[in-house]
Structure formats: C-alpha cells, structure tokens
Amino acid sequence: MNTTVHMEDAPIRAFAYHEIHSLNVNDVYCITPELFLQHLWTMRHSVNDSPESLVITFDDGHYSNFRFAAPLLEFTALHGHFFLPSTWIGQRRGFMSWQDIRELAARGHTIGSHSATHAFLTSCSASAMYEELAGSRHTLEDRLGISVTSISMPGGRWNEEVLRACALAGYETVYTSEPGFYRPAINMDELRTPAVIGRFAIQRRTSLRVINGYSSGDWMTVRRIHSMYQARNSVKRLLGDQAYQRLWFHLFRATPN
Numbered sequence: 001m002n003t004t005v006h007m008e009d010a011p012i013r014a015f016a017y018h019e020i021h022s023l024n025v026n027d028v029y030c031i032t033p034e035l036f037l038q039h040l041w042t043m044r045h046s047v048n049d050s051p052e053s054l055v056i057t058f059d060d061g062h063y064s065n066f067r068f069a070a071p072l073l074e075f076t077a078l079h080g081h082f083f084l085p086s087t088w089i090g091q092r093r094g095f096m097s098w099q100d101i102r103e104l105a106a107r108g109h110t111i112g113s114h115s116a117t118h119a120f121l122t123s124c125s126a127s128a129m130y131e132e133l134a135g136s137r138h139t140l141e142d143r144l145g146i147s148v149t150s151i152s153m154p155g156g157r158w159n160e161e162v163l164r165a166c167a168l169a170g171y172e173t174v175y176t177s178e179p180g181f182y183r184p185a186i187n188m189d190e191l192r193t194p195a196v197i198g199r200f201a202i203q204r205r206t207s208l209r210v211i212n213g214y215s216s217g218d219w220m221t222v223r224r225i226h227s228m229y230q231a232r233n234s235v236k237r238l239l240g241d242q243a244y245q246r247l248w249f250h251l252f253r254a255t256p257n
C-alpha cells in the first residue's frame with residue numbers, strides 16, 4: 001500500500017518556501033528576492049518547456065509572499081501555490097490579508113489550506129481535526145469564492161488517519177515535506193485518498209546546482225536530498241518534537257517548518 005514513487009517517476013517537482021525577505025534575516029528558510037529570482041531562473045531552465053511540472057509552494061502566508069514572491073513568479077511566467085492557516089489571515093502582523101489573497105487568486109495563483117491554526121494534525125483529536133481540515137477549507141472557500149482542493153501539512157506531519165480525514169474533508173492533494181516522495185491518489189474502502197506530494201524545503205544555503213538537479217529530476221540529487229531529510233528526521237524522532245524545536249531555534253533562530 002505504501003507505494004513510494006521517487007521523483008524520476010513523479011509527474012511534478014515540488015518546492016517549499018516560507019519567507020522572502022529583502023533583509024538578510026537570520027533564518028535558514030528566509031531568502032532574499034534576488035536569490036529567489038535566481039532559483040526561479042534555474043528551475044525554469046532545468047524543466048525547459050514544461051514549467052507545469054514545477055510546483056512552487058509557500059507555507060504560512062507571510063506578507064512577503066504577496067510583496068516579493070508573486071511578482072517575481074509572474075515576471076518569470078510561473079505561478080505559485082500558497083498554503084494558508086485560515087485563522088492567521090488578516091490577524092497577524094507580517095502576514096497576508098484576505099484582500100491580498102483574493103488578489104493572488106485573481107492573478108492566477110493557487111490557494112490551498114495549511115490547516116486552521118497550524119496544529120500538528122497527527123496529534124489532533126477527531127473534532128479538532130475536523131475543524132483544522134474541513135473548517136479551514138470552508139473558511140477559505142467562503143471568504144475567497146474559489147474552490148480549495150489542496151492542503152500542506154503543518155510541520156510536515158501526516159499519517160494514514162490524517163490522510164483519510166483529508167479525503168473526507170474534500171482534499172484531492174496533500175503536500176508534505178519529504179523531498180522526492182510521491183504517492184498517487186488511491187481508492188480505499190469507498191474513499192479516494194488524496195495524492196501525496198513531498199516537497200523540497202529550500203533553505204538560504206541551498207545551491208543552484210542542487211535546485212537544478214532536483215527540478216530536472218536528477219536521480220542522484222533527489223536521493224541525496226532525501227537521505228539528508230531522513231537523517232534529520234531520525235534526530236527529530238530521537239530528541240522528540242519539543243527538544244528538536246529548541247535545538248533548531250538555538251542553532252538557526254528558526255522554527256522547523
């Protein structure tokens with residue numbers, strides 16, 4: 001059942017970004033607009049004439065996604081996929097408003113859910129999970145007047161139970177943080193589970209060579225990035241979530257996504 005298909009077979013290559021910032025802030029996931037533009041050129045070049053095989057995603061709904069990322073994507077004739085925790089919209093300083101997101105959708109970008117409150121779904125009760133999945137989807141659809149069929153997992157955490165709940169809540173595609181992972185939609189007991197697409201979370205120090213390798217589906221690059229992810233994940237499992245977050249913050253002044 002756990003059919004992991006690696007990147008070379010996956011129909012798309014997905015990247016995950018967070019904040020784009022004009023200042024060099026001390027966060028491994030935060031990159032400058034100049035560097036982001038270099039990434040986009042590199043990706044475009046490596047996929048040649050099939051840019052639809054690229055999915056460039058943004059988690060959390062930072063205002064910089066609207067200010068910098070969207071114009072640069074449009075400049076390179078690409079579109080973004082923006083995942084938003086529905087209760088954060090218009091409520092947090094430095095994050096997008098409903099009007100910003102309506103505009104992104106009107107300009108052809110895709111809007112997805114990133115849960116309601118950014119809770120880790122693997123530790124939610126059934127009723128909380130319903131609110132996080134169906135609640136966030138309905139809020140986004142009602143406020144934006146668009147249909148929402150994709151979600152990215154807060155903290156990259158998911159399991160089969162979460163996936164079934166996503167199916168019941170009407171999602172067709174679930175994005176995770178495991179680079180190279182791909183599992184197509186599966187029919188399971190009357191329910192069609194969503195396709196699961198792993199993303200490569202770009203850091204400031206990620207080289208253009210690696211980005212080029214990943215977007216062109218180079219087997220060696222995908223394998224290397226995947227093993228780095230697994231190594232980090234086993235440290236996380238050993239330390240436990242909270243200790244891992246404290247360590248990460250201490251080292252990089254950042255919250256692991």
Ligand SMILES: [Zn+2]
Nearest residue numbers: 059060154155
């Ligand atoms: Zn997030």
